[in-house]
Amino acid sequence: MRDFLREIEERKRAGLYRSRRQVSGPQQPSLTVEGQPLLSFCSNDYLGLANAPEAREALARALEHAGLGGASSHLICGHHEAHHRLEGQLAAFTRRSSALLFSTGYMANLGVISALAGRGDTIFSDRLNHASIIDGCILSRARVRRYAHGDVSALEVQLAQTPGHKLVVTDGVFSMDGDVAPLRALARVCQRHDALLMVDDAHGLGVLGPQGRGSVLAAGLSEQDVPVLVGTLGKAAGGSGAFVAGPEWLTEYLVQKARTYVYTTAMPPALAVAIGANLEAVVQGDDLRSHLAGLVRRFREGASALGYTLMPSQTPIQPILVGDNDTALALSRALEARGILVTAIRPPTVPAGEARLRVTLSAAHQAAQVDRLLDALAECRSGLPCSGVRSWA
Secondary structure, rough: OOOHHHHHHHHHHOOOOOOOEEOOOOOEEEEEEEEEEEOOOOOOOOOOOOOOOOHHHHHHHHHHHHOOOOOOOOOHHHHHHHHHHHHHHHHHHHOOEEEEEEEOOOHHHHHHHHHHOOOOOOOEEOOOOOOHHHHHHHHHEEEEEEEEOOHHHHHHHHHOOOOOOOOEEEEEEOOOOOOOOOHHHHHHHHOOOEEEEEEEEEOOOOOOOOHHHOOHOOOOOOOOOOOOEEEEEEOOOOOOOOOEEEEEEHHHHHHOHHHHHHEEEEHHHHHHHHHHHHHHHOOOOHHHHHHHHHHHHHHHHHHHHHEEEEOOOOOOOEEEEEEEEHHHHHHHHHHHHEEEEEOOOOOOOOOOOEEEEEEEEEOOHHHHHHHHHHHHHHHHOOOOOOOOEEOOO
């Protein structure tokens, strides 16, 4: 029998062991973690809507007439009018013909990719795509060719060499680096080589583009340029769940073929109502996005002045590249001792030798809180040997 306990111990020795910590109260910058007050910089609640009063009130009202549970899949008796209304809102928000709800972003990528490609087809995937994309590619049983991160020229060579049905999949904003995919160039190459382009914009929606409509619209691309758009409702939208948006044929096809849509229970209808309220806040949230952009600039200027190695990101995802697993953990613990919560990200989530602290900023943060993080980073700077800080030995 496989020695599972030995594997756990090996992970601990390698600095790769993961553990959960209990949070009390609503998600917001000031968290209570295992009974201790901490200032959090590791949430994906980019616009601060996870605890929005309007959404909470909408949820409470909806519970009265929609109840709690979804009770069944959308294809049995679970497709509530609240779901249908939210799908219409999401289609309009992304400026697409239709949208289809999924229970989670992970399930959306598994279902969409495995429905759109199969045996005999070829999927082309950016090397830094999210785990859900990687797993969707494996589940599809299609041939998978990975291309160097953001390297459109390398992708075009691969596409030119490959006959048959081709699906190109990329994150819009890469979750661990914070950079944006070269979407215009990808769209041109896919059109030249008759490839279907899918973008998972989990970390772009709400933050980028006109009225927060995402990286695809920020790049000036249409539904014809990017036929398949996946988005999450658990990050900037402040709720839970996910969706795919695109032409009518796409959602009609996925209702027939996407197993993670067909065979799972629909999200609670009242939650769909609350997310709809938050979606309106996203559209009207230019002030939130402006404030968030100012915090990103403030952090980057301060952390760079301290000698930390940042990655080329202008999004709320601001990784501090460290390199070594143990040092990343030590820096995270040193910050926590000063009341700051920033988790260390290690392989296999990121490549070996590229462990980091993934700082994420929210419109719910204040400038003084960012300054508090920078002060803590300054105090930690002289206490740890770290390749991520140029002035350390």
